[in-house]
Amino acid sequence: MQSSINYIGVDISKSFFDVAVPGGQAYRHYRFDNNTDGFEALLKMVPSEHVVVMEASGPYYLRLATYLKKQGIGVSVVNPLVIRRFCQMRMSRAKTDKKDSRMIAEYGHVEKPALWQPPQEYVVSLQQMEALLANVRKEYTAVSNQLESFRSSGMLDEGLEQFITKELEHKQELIDDLTAQIEDLALKHYGSMLADLESIPGLGRKTAIMLIILSGGFSRFSNYRKLSAYIGLSPRIFESGTSVKGKARICKMGMSRIRAMLYLCSWSAKRYNKACSQLYERLLAKGKPKKLALVAVANKLLKQAFAIATKQTMYNENYLIKACF
Numbered sequence: 001m002q003s004s005i006n007y008i009g010v011d012i013s014k015s016f017f018d019v020a021v022p023g024g025q026a027y028r029h030y031r032f033d034n035n036t037d038g039f040e041a042l043l044k045m046v047p048s049e050h051v052v053v054m055e056a057s058g059p060y061y062l063r064l065a066t067y068l069k070k071q072g073i074g075v076s077v078v079n080p081l082v083i084r085r086f087c088q089m090r091m092s093r094a095k096t097d098k099k100d101s102r103m104i105a106e107y108g109h110v111e112k113p114a115l116w117q118p119p120q121e122y123v124v125s126l127q128q129m130e131a132l133l134a135n136v137r138k139e140y141t142a143v144s145n146q147l148e149s150f151r152s153s154g155m156l157d158e159g160l161e162q163f164i165t166k167e168l169e170h171k172q173e174l175i176d177d178l179t180a181q182i183e184d185l186a187l188k189h190y191g192s193m194l195a196d197l198e199s200i201p202g203l204g205r206k207t208a209i210m211l212i213i214l215s216g217g218f219s220r221f222s223n224y225r226k227l228s229a230y231i232g233l234s235p236r237i238f239e240s241g242t243s244v245k246g247k248a249r250i251c252k253m254g255m256s257r258i259r260a261m262l263y264l265c266s267w268s269a270k271r272y273n274k275a276c277s278q279l280y281e282r283l284l285a286k287g288k289p290k291k292l293a294l295v296a297v298a299n300k301l302l303k304q305a306f307a308i309a310t311k312q313t314m315y316n317e318n319y320l321i322k323a324c325f
Helices: 036-044 060-070 080-089 097-111 121-152 158-198 205-215 224-231 256-272 274-285 290-311
Strands: 007-012 016-023 026-033 051-055 074-078
Touching: 007 060, 007 097, 016 036, 016 097, 026 036, 026 097, 036 060, 051 060, 051 097, 060 074, 074 080, 074 097, 080 097, 121 158, 121 205, 158 205, 158 290, 205 224, 205 256, 205 290, 224 256, 224 290, 256 274, 256 290, 274 290
Parallel strands: 007 051, 051 074
Antiparallel strands: 007 016, 016 026
């Protein structure tokens, strides 16, 4: 029965994980190594009717979550931002692994999050390749900026310049190869969804692929608002009565690359996407800043993408798409 379910909180990192197990009025705390021995030790103390709750902390949670799932243990994987906000609501300021594991357990008890399902191997491959691609792009930018700095000095050794140039060429080859592999894998497993998403005026292939990767084929989020919050496009407005007011800003706790891609798409969407164009003009007519209007357009694009991907349909400007809320 639902009432017999207890939620065990796990705060996981690269080398170890902390566990908070409910017991009466308090929690018992344990620490295990983040390896098979630690997984087995945790399994021995987890009743089958309990649910283990953990954050989606980079790649570190995946092995433990998969192991427990295979052993028949219920697992919930939660966005770290959700846990952070839960802690803020509880006025919790302490930041320790022990405290975090207890707050995760309390979140499970209060919110009863949905059970996690292991992703397909190709989904993990897409996510890993995209993460590597992002790092290589950062490295390329850093080396390119360093080269420009050296050139500006007017005293750059010719041999060093050739060395750096070759390094940039090598990184560009990696970027091109990874981009091609990601596109091929996305087309293989999400070809129909990708075609539907590309039918949205203003939404390009690279952005569509990125959205598919982040959302696990739009299966990780029950509605577009949750996806928007995860990406960081949710607006935050600071107001307090009538004396304190602030500008509306997007939440910066999401992913900068996809936000930037959607923002660039908004420039095209405000011209060629009927619903986005109407939204943009309506906000400008109300005196809203252009940047805020473009962010709203980016959010509208995300809403359209979520609806089209989940409904498995093509874009139709004369059909009012109602995303699932």
